[in-house]
Structures are given as structure tokens and as C-alpha cells.
Amino acid sequence: MTIPVAMTVNGKPVSGKVEARTLLVQFLREHLGMTGTHVGCDTSQCGACVVHVDGKSVKSCTMLALQAEGAQVTTIEGLAESAEKLHPMQEAFRENHALQCGFCTPGMVMSAIDMVKRNNYQLDEATVRRELEGNLCRCTGYHNIVKAILAAAPAMKAAGV
Amino acid sequence: MTAQTGIGARVKRKEDLRFLTGTGRYVDDLPLARSTYAHFLRSPHAHARIKSIDISAAKAMPGVVEIFTGKDVADAKVGSLICGWVVKDKHGQPHKAPPHPVMAADTVRYVGDPVAMVVANSHDEAKDAAEAIKVDYEVLPSNVDLAKAFDGGAAQVHAEAPGNLVYDWEIGVKADVDAAFAKAAHVTKVDIVNNRLIPNAMEPRAAAAEYDKGTGQYTLWSTSQNPHVLRLILSAFVLGIPEHKLRVIAPDVGGGFGSKIFCYNEETMVCWAASRVGRPIKWTAERTESFQTDAHGRDHVTHAELALDKEGKFLALKVETIANMGAYLSTFSTAVPTYLYATLLAGQYTTPVIYANVKAALTHTAPVDAYRGAGRPEATFVVETIVSKAAQELKMDPAELRRKNFIPSDAFPYQTPVALQYDSGNYPPIIDEAMKMADYKGFEARRAEAKSRGKLRGIGFSSYIEACGLAPSQVIGQLGGGVGQWESAQIRFNPTGNVQVLTGAHSHGQSHETTFAQIVSDKLGVPIEQVEVVHGDTATTPFGMGSYGSRSLAVGGSAIMKAAHKIIAKGKKIAAHLMEASAADVVFENGIFKVAGTDKSVPLAQTVFAAYVPHNYPLAELEPGMDENAFYDPANFVYPAGTQICEIEVDPDTGVVEIVNFTAVDDFGNIINPMIVEGQVHGGIVQGVGQALLEKAVYDKDTGQLLSGSFNDYAMPRADDVPSFKLGYKVTPCPHNPLGVKGCGEAGAIAAPAAVMNAVHDALAPLGVSHVPMPATPLNVWQAIHGGARQAA
Numbered sequence: 001m002t003i004p005v006a007m008t009v010n011g012k013p014v015s016g017k018v019e020a021r022t023l024l025v026q027f028l029r030e031h032l033g034m035t036g037t038h039v040g041c042d043t044s045q046c047g048a049c050v051v052h053v054d055g056k057s058v059k060s061c062t063m064l065a066l067q068a069e070g071a072q073v074t075t076i077e078g079l080a081e082s083a084e085k086l087h088p089m090q091e092a093f094r095e096n097h098a099l100q101c102g103f104c105t106p107g108m109v110m111s112a113i114d115m116v117k118r119n120n121y122q123l124d125e126a127t128v129r130r131e132l133e134g135n136l137c138r139c140t141g142y143h144n145i146v147k148a149i150l151a152a153a154p155a156m157k158a159a160g161v
Numbered sequence: 162m163t164a165q166t167g168i169g170a171r172v173k174r175k176e177d178l179r180f181l182t183g184t185g186r187y188v189d190d191l192p193l194a195r196s197t198y199a200h201f202l203r204s205p206h207a208h209a210r211i212k213s214i215d216i217s218a219a220k221a222m223p224g225v226v227e228i229f230t231g232k233d234v235a236d237a238k239v240g241s242l243i244c245g246w247v248v249k250d251k252h253g254q255p256h257k258a259p260p261h262p263v264m265a266a267d268t269v270r271y272v273g274d275p276v277a278m279v280v281a282n283s284h285d286e287a288k289d290a291a292e293a294i295k296v297d298y299e300v301l302p303s304n305v306d307l308a309k310a311f312d313g314g315a316a317q318v319h320a321e322a323p324g325n326l327v328y329d330w331e332i333g334v335k336a337d338v339d340a341a342f343a344k345a346a347h348v349t350k351v352d353i354v355n356n357r358l359i360p361n362a363m364e365p366r367a368a369a370a371e372y373d374k375g376t377g378q379y380t381l382w383s384t385s386q387n388p389h390v391l392r393l394i395l396s397a398f399v400l401g402i403p404e405h406k407l408r409v410i411a412p413d414v415g416g417g418f419g420s421k422i423f424c425y426n427e428e429t430m431v432c433w434a435a436s437r438v439g440r441p442i443k444w445t446a447e448r449t450e451s452f453q454t455d456a457h458g459r460d461h462v463t464h465a466e467l468a469l470d471k472e473g474k475f476l477a478l479k480v481e482t483i484a485n486m487g488a489y490l491s492t493f494s495t496a497v498p499t500y501l502y503a504t505l506l507a508g509q510y511t512t513p514v515i516y517a518n519v520k521a522a523l524t525h526t527a528p529v530d531a532y533r534g535a536g537r538p539e540a541t542f543v544v545e546t547i548v549s550k551a552a553q554e555l556k557m558d559p560a561e562l563r564r565k566n567f568i569p570s571d572a573f574p575y576q577t578p579v580a581l582q583y584d585s586g587n588y589p590p591i592i593d594e595a596m597k598m599a600d601y602k603g604f605e606a607r608r609a610e611a612k613s614r615g616k617l618r619g620i621g622f623s624s625y626i627e628a629c630g631l632a633p634s635q636v637i638g639q640l641g642g643g644v645g646q647w648e649s650a651q652i653r654f655n656p657t658g659n660v661q662v663l664t665g666a667h668s669h670g671q672s673h674e675t676t677f678a679q680i681v682s683d684k685l686g687v688p689i690e691q692v693e694v695v696h697g698d699t700a701t702t703p704f705g706m707g708s709y710g711s712r713s714l715a716v717g718g719s720a721i722m723k724a725a726h727k728i729i730a731k732g733k734k735i736a737a738h739l740m741e742a743s744a745a746d747v748v749f750e751n752g753i754f755k756v757a758g759t760d761k762s763v764p765l766a767q768t769v770f771a772a773y774v775p776h777n778y779p780l781a782e783l784e785p786g787m788d789e790n791a792f793y794d795p796a797n798f799v800y801p802a803g804t805q806i807c808e809i810e811v812d813p814d815t816g817v818v819e820i821v822n823f824t825a826v827d828d829f830g831n832i833i834n835p836m837i838v839e840g841q842v843h844g845g846i847v848q849g850v851g852q853a854l855l856e857k858a859v860y861d862k863d864t865g866q867l868l869s870g871s872f873n874d875y876a877m878p879r880a881d882d883v884p885s886f887k888l889g890y891k892v893t894p895c896p897h898n899p900l901g902v903k904g905c906g907e908a909g910a911i912a913a914p915a916a917v918m919n920a921v922h923d924a925l926a927p928l929g930v931s932h933v934p935m936p937a938t939p940l941n942v943w944q945a946i947h948g949g950a951r952q953a954a
Contacts, residue, residue: 019285021285029189029190033192034183035183035186035187035189035190036182036183036184036185037183038187038363038364038415039189039365039445040363040364040365040415040448041448041871041872042447042448042449042871043448043871043872043873045871045872045873046363046448046872048363075183076181076182076183077182077183077184079182080181080182083178083182086181086182090181090182093177093181094173094174094177094178094181095173097173097174097836097837097839097840099177099180099181100416100670100671100672100840100844101362101363101364101413101414101415101416101669101670102176102177102179102180102181102185102413102415102670103185103187103362103363103364103415103416104363104415105180105181106183109181125885126881128880129880129881130880130881132879132880132881133879133880133881135880136363136872136877136879137363137880138361138362138363138416138418138844138848138877139363139416139670139840139844140840140843140844141843141844141845141846141847141848141878141883141886141909142843142847142878142879142880142883143843143883143885143886144839144840144843145880146880146885147885
């Protein structure tokens, strides 16, 4: 049995029919073909699937698609204005070589943006490291991810995002 | 080329835009029309006989397309998965090679061994149906304990390997070593368990396949580090599909660390079944499956002894290791604890005689194979642990003891007693720089300050050597390796002047699209934005050996250099024709051909155009086109070396270890992109720190269940487990490859465990603690301090 669901993803209204058990990440990837959001585990530990739901970061593998009914969802695909104008967090990741294989990156970036906002654009290294508890990366050793987030915080403030 | 994009520049990565905007294309992201989805039913037992499998109820489940069991695969005469490296034991006999069925037909040998594949219209339907398959198992005794594998009473894994012994192998002359020990003023002994690790690349393994009935062509997308090698194995040994009828594509791959080198059951099954199902099949591992079935790493039990004279000079090293192979021999498993391990036991030192004996064991656990560093971390851990312990016993400064025994800077090339000939190196300046950066002089003051806060501070050294840049093919052949170890490259100019660089190496995080483009841009003077690196597709790239063993730049980059030289040589002839000069008088600088001593010049782009539109062209002597390929087979391994210094604080009340300072100084030869090299070192160090402080694969000794089977149970390093790092470089260029480069991909992981553990032991020495098992978890440390009676798991 399928149930209709509708939400706004990256500013565009979308709808579909899903099983009750369909996760938000499955809806994004398999129904909408938006494969930027990744699945790296089955225990909600790795954070590769983080998206923003109504402005808050959420592991989209811990939420049913139906729970996002009517919500405003932002994914990694919805951050950049254009290839030339990335979000300051994306730009900071690029500038600081904060990604290697790229698999954890969408979740890292989405978590990081939420982190910067929740901390009112003021972060120190210890806070960033503590707040990254829910995002695993096996490539970078976190060093450059931490650097990127610290660099992005003032850039986001300056850009008003 | 301009300093901003050429060799040595911190060029920002070309691959980043797609990864940062969610447009990377990993295997699971592929949209395949009419695709089906596979799910594997796996053994819940470590060892059992399959009495029967009943798929009738499952077949009737909604959405089920087909179900295959091990019997179907056996009936279809699918070959065994292979181990591609024949190690000869100390009597010259090849290692025991039990079969490795793609799916178990009669016996399962580890928890996770696949017994059936369900193909359905959706993944959920496949998974639901798998639950309806009834397997009647007769549970058999199992053994997951490496230390007990050779006990007479341990359960047999394969009849083909009596006593669970795969091989009993040795290197070095035991009598010489014994003679040196007889003269020793001091002998230091260590017993080491190198903990078993689970690689956990963030992208789980995945495979998708389709079959074109009209052409008989199979296409397999796989999370592979070496698509051509995978194709070769599947074609020649397992599936019998002619090599030209199988296209293997490894698109964006989310990390590998060794675990994606090997030919696995699932990708084999998906490929095999695609023609039978008649629709594409997709499979992506759930993380639990990654834990259970990705080839694990390390897992050694070692006893080592170091003989020293009264001045502290090393006289001899003796090592006995047993290495866990798991339940089946994975693709390169046999080479890891032999040729990639024991040949590195000289370390950076002049130890004149070395003997190592390695016994490989079968257990009822997942296969064990190469994981970042592959043998070299194990060797470094043995050598650097025993050297630091010797310093402690002799009350010598650990840096001083190392320095006293370093291979002298003027002794290269240096022949070690364990087969390898180090091509280059200069170790003393590395340790000096590391000690300066780590403020070694100020350590005792920091230790005293920490003590005033109730903390135990320790410092640890690890001076590693590694052999990478795999490898000279003839050496590999002599040692039993089943493949060549060259690399290929093709530089293909388009008529409009931009370039495709096709490489047989594969990038799964290493940044080849940037580094390789820098090389071509630098050498040929083409703007970097006009250089596109293509990899990972057997249909478009020349046959290549892939990426592992820190080989991509040293071997793959060298192949690119060779191809670039061919381009220049051809361009010179065309330019000479266009300028009506002799080719001998033409020089090439910054993308422009010039006639020496004149103002005549022709840019490379013009020769390219002339080559594709050969209206004014020496067609009688020269073929049209500008497209050159090259294969490069290295003359030797490359030998990166370095020193890491780790400083930690232990809270004696809780056993928690905090890394407060971490310095790494490396010699990677010439560096193409320092930003990318630093990233490789950071990541490597954290994998090494993970092994030292956090990670351990644990099987229940009674049931054989994998207890550390999820991210909830297996402690991956997280951002707040590690500090930021201080990195430094010293450069001795590699003398035998055209870029003068060594490898940087594994160094961090090779050196770090010993640096961390030596620091822990240094911190706890005042309490009389002589041994903390790795990983130094709070429990292990606390028990070491407080003499806990219960053995930590």
C-alpha cells in the first residue's frame, strides 16, 4: 500500500506515493532521483544523509518520508546559487581541502551550516570537533574539515546566510 | 607552466565541485531503467553445514524476480574466487589454497558468508523475501581465535588446509641471527597483538550489472580500486566471460583503503545473474554487511626479540608472527603478512641480520587482506615498539637510540638483510625536524605540569620506513604475485587543443584528477582547466593496475610523464616541419617549440592542430594525430620514510588517553600538490590513531558472532577523538622515477599506532606498567594501571 506525500525540496514542490516505511532519504534518492544525499550506515551514526528539514539539520535516514509532509527540505543540491557561486560553506570546504572521496561531504556540509547558525556564527575548534560527533569521515582525519568550518563561520555571517 | 597550477602548487581540486554540489556519481546513484535489486541472505553461524534450503515461500513473495542459491552457482560451474599471490612456504611448497565458492553450497565458514541471493523489483521486497527463505543448518564447532588456530583441538576451517595452516614461511638466516643473539649485551622482548580492524570506507561496497543480449556484453559497475584487475579475475578465473565482453566501470568511489581492491562474492553474483535475470541488478551493502564481509585488516600475534650490543647498536632481530587469513583467502591476502611485512623489519636501521617466521592461519572469521599500509603498519609497529622498549630498558633517550642505529645518509642505495634495497633516504634530519616541531626539549616541563594536574603525560616516537609504489613486475613475479605491477597512461589531445589524460590508476579520494592534471599542465604547458583526467572504465582507459600501495603517482604519474615525453617528441618533429628547421634544433619550453638561436616559434596547440588537420604535415615520415600512450614499470619500490612524535595525557582515574600534540615529518620525495599530500597524511594518521586508541574487531569466542558489527559497537575515530596535526617535510627525490616522487597515501597509518602506543607506555612507565594492549581504550589503560583481573575483550 502506498500513501501520497508532498513537501518542498530546495524550493520546489514535490510529491509522490510512498510506503509507510519509506525513509526520507529513500524518498529523496529513489523517488526524486536526488542522489546527492548519501547513505553510509544503518544505525544513524555516520551522518552522510544529513539534510535540513524546516531549517534544522536532520539525519534523513532517521525520519520517514511521511513525517516530512508539508516540510521545507534543503539538500546539498539546493545550497549553491550556481556553479560559480557556491554557499560559503561549500567554498570553505573547497578552499581548505576538506573533502577527499566526497562521500561524507554532503552530510558534513549540511551539518556544518546548521552548526554555524546554532552557534551564532561563533565557533572554536573544540566546539566544532564536539559538534561533529554525528558525522564520520574516513579520509580527511577531520583536520581540514574543522579548518573549513572555522573559516566558513565568518564568511556565512558576512554573506548573511 | 605558471607557478599557480604546476608541479608543487597547492591547486584546488577539480573534483570538488561535483562532490560539493551533490552531483558526484557513485555506484548506488546510477539510474538504471527497469532495474532489479539484490539482497543476500547470509549465514548467521560461524561454521555450519547447510542441510537444506527452502526458497519456495520466498519465491512467492511480492516483487520477487529470481532467487539463486549456492547450488545454482555450483551447478552453473561458476569458478572459485581466487587468491592471486602464491606464497611458497619454508619448504618451497605453495600455500594451501582451499576453494572459495561465490556462494556457499554446503558449508558456511563465517558469519556473513552468503548462501542465497534474492532479486526483486525493489530492495525492500528483496529483503522481505530473504527473510522467508528457510535454511536448515547443522551448526558445527568454530574457532575465531587466532592464538588458538593451530591448537590440535581448534575447529578445522577447510579440509585442504590441515591444522588451519595456510603456510609456514620464513625470511632470513636463523643460524646467523641466533649467533648474533649469543653475543648480545642486551635482549629486548615484546609480545604484540596487532588488533583486527574493519576498513569502513564511508561508501559501502556496491555493484550493479546489466547484460546486453544483442551483443553478449556485460557491464559491471563496481566500487573498485582497480576495475581492470577485477575484470581480469572475473573473466579468466571466475565467470569465464571473455574479457572483451565484460566492461567494468568504477565511477566515483567513496574511499577504499584496500578493502575495494579485492574481487568479492557479491559483485561476482550480480554480474553472473544479470544475464539470467535479463534486467539490470543493483546491490549496495548495508553497513552491517560491510562490517561482516568487507575484507578486514591486520590481526597478527607476534613475539619479537631485539639483540643489542653494550653501546646500543642493534645486532639482530628475531620475529615470530601468526597472521589471521579469516575463513577464505582473499585476493592478495597471502602477500600481506609476508612480502609486505617481513621485508620491512629492518625499518630505518642497520640491523645486520634479521629472521622472521610467519604462519598464516584460517579461522571462522571474515577474510583478512590489505588495509591501508598492508603489512607495513604491522612491521613498523613491531620495530618501533621494540626499539622504544629497548631505549626504556637501557635508560636511553628513544631518539638517541634511533639515531645511533639509523642507516647512514651516505649508505644509499642500502641493501637490507630482508630482500629490499632502499633507493634513497636521509633519516637524521627528519627526526631532528620532528623533535624541533614537537618541542621535544620542553617535554619534561610539560610532563611535570601535567603531573601537577593529576595527569600522566607521555611522548612516543615512530620512525617508519615503507616500500610502496607497487612495484617492479619481475620482482613481484619472482615472489609469486600473479600480475604485473606497471601502470598505463594515455595523453590524447583533441584538435581544439585540450587534453584527455587516460590513466589506469583509480581515484577514490586521492585527487588524481587534480594531481595528474598538474603534471600534464606543467610538462606540456596546457592550462590546467583544459586537462581532463579520465579513469575507472575498462572501455575507455588503457589496461591499468589501479590504485593501492601508494602507487598512483610513483607508477601512474611516471607513465603520464612517459606519454608526455612522447607527445613532446612528436610535436618537435611537427614543429620542425612547420618552421622549416631541423628537429634537432627545436627546443620545447612552456608549451612552445622554438628553434634555438632564432625568433621562430610554434605553440604546442598549433602542432596538435596540424597533426589532426595534416594539410601542411610530414605525412611521409609521421602519422597524423596527437595521442600517445605509455606503460611504466618501476625499477624498484619507492621508500617514503618519516618520524612521527605523539604526545598524550592519560587520566589515571578513568584510563582516558588524550592526544595533545602530534607531529609528523615525512620524506615523500618531490611533492606535486602539498595541499593534497597533507590531506593524505592527516587521514592516514587518524586511521593509525583509530587503531591505537579506538578500533578493534571482536568476534565472540563461543558463537563466532561479530560483536563489533556496527558503528554503535565499533569505535570509529570521530572529530573530537583527534587533534589538529603539525606536519613537516624533508625531500630526497626518488632516484629511479621521472618525477622523483615517493608515495604518501599510507604513511600516516603506518607510523601512527607505534607513536601513540609508545607515548602511552612512556606515560605509564612511572607506574611500572610495561604493557597496554592495543587499542589503548580507557578500559585497557585503566586495567593496566590498576591491575584489572579481567582480560579486556
